[in-house]
Amino acid sequence: MFRRKKSVILYLLPGLIGLTAFSLAPFIGGVYFSMTDGTFQNNFVWFDNYKEIWQNEMFLLGLKNTMTLSLFCAPAIWLLSFLLSILLKSLGSRTVFFRNALLLPYLMPSAALLLIWLLMFDYGGVLNRILVGLGFSRVLWLEGSALRVPVVALYIWKNLGFSVVIFSSALQTIPEAYYEYARLEGAGPLRQARQITLPLLMPTAFLVFILGWINAFKIFKEAYFIGGAYPDEAVYTLQHFMNNKFARLDYQDVTTAAYSFAVIVFVFFGLLYATRAVRSADRT
């Protein structure tokens, strides 16, 4: 660790300038922007825009959908990647192929896979064949609220592997001796999982959950590819609302919507961090 080195400023400067110019200043400047009325005089109207936006049906719809989609995606990815990494661990060291297969979609461009996806979810597609084979009836996946399924499926397909990799690497750091001792004492696999794996995995699990949730808030890409700029109500996300308002040069609405969302995100993460702090305080 270097202390009292003046040169630190040289390493920080490029990044600081960039972050200030492209993220921080826009973020702060935007607060002012969301409180003006967007007319030629640019009057300061305090919270009028916010009052308006919270009565805007499309905004509420987008917010609701973004929340529902991420409320489904984040826990699903979290649980699936946890189970998969436990499975991987049970295989020992020969897992390279499986880990590669799981992580590969993370680097695949969604647009390239879209066509295959649409074929799969077509009314006469593979998925419906399987459903009929299992004795169910066909589903119109690409219309109405069922559209959520292909969107969520594409999202999970793409993002599952990264969480698995993080979980797997955390599992590897747990010393094998713990399990051996537990076995000697007669603890079964379930008990081992509950008393060794879970507690030691908690910090990682927390991080995977947070990263998963952040990314799930950004689910726009998948919804945009499958549904377009004006998709069915079921997958109309907040980002659709903002992008479309932006295209109509309605900047006040975009920033106001953005900050309403930012506040929700910040409150959410604040709560998560607070609960985490309380829990770790309990432990010690």
Next chain:
Amino acid sequence: MTEASHIQARAPRGRTRPGKVFSIVLLTGIAVLILLPIVFTFLYSFFPESEIEAYLKLRGSYDDTQWLGVLLSPKLATIRQYYTILIEDPQYLKLFVNSVKYSAGILLGQALVIPMMAYALSRFTFKGRDALFFILLMLMVLPFQVTMVPSVITLRFMGLLQTPWAVILPMWFSPFYIFLLRQFMVGLPNEYLEAGMMDGAGTFRCYTHVVLPVCRPVLGAAVALSFADCWNLVEQPLVYLSSRTADQPLSVMFNQISTDNSGVAFAGAALYILPALFVYFYFQEDILLGVALSELK
């Protein structure tokens, strides 16, 4: 006592055997399922254009008696699709080159800025470091749309809006990669740097000769992950280059050109996937190792 329990008692590992087979079968199934869309994209890229076009026209039928078949082998395997998009019709290639330009521009800038920032945040103590890191985390959490409008104003003020730089420049300062690298550098043992300083190296020599080489895995991981982002860029070009169709990357335009010429869509998709595939296989070890060694907890 039955024979089975006898064996179990002798070989404590025997109990996990059936479980292991089950894991292998299950994981193989999942891996195949996950890889199938990619495999089929490549398979379909060798079909004749007319066959693919006719096949794609069958989509979206509501007829309960009809199924959309799965094409498994072409009537005639051909690389005609590739010929069309690479040589006959330059439209695809132009967009592909745009994507390459954006990715190269973004990655080069990130290579300059991000490791230095992570170095400063992890190996130096200075006033406000924790606050800065906290701000970074906050920025990382925000979706792109939150700062979209103010960014547009900043970029317009700089005269960069509707130029490729509007997409490239802001990506140089991606908080997530600063976070990823910082988490790795924090875990480096102090002895490495102390050894460097004993030999008379300053902070910069420590950076280039000690920190960067040691960070090889996480740098590889960051390059691969960041490339995936660049190659899949949608939101930024949609907004910053809204009036410049010719400058759009493949990620934005691919759907449109593949609906216009559906016969070559799969060759287009396969070519589009290919660079990501190469990057992945080149850096796969780094990704696994980089994530494993970073303090992502």
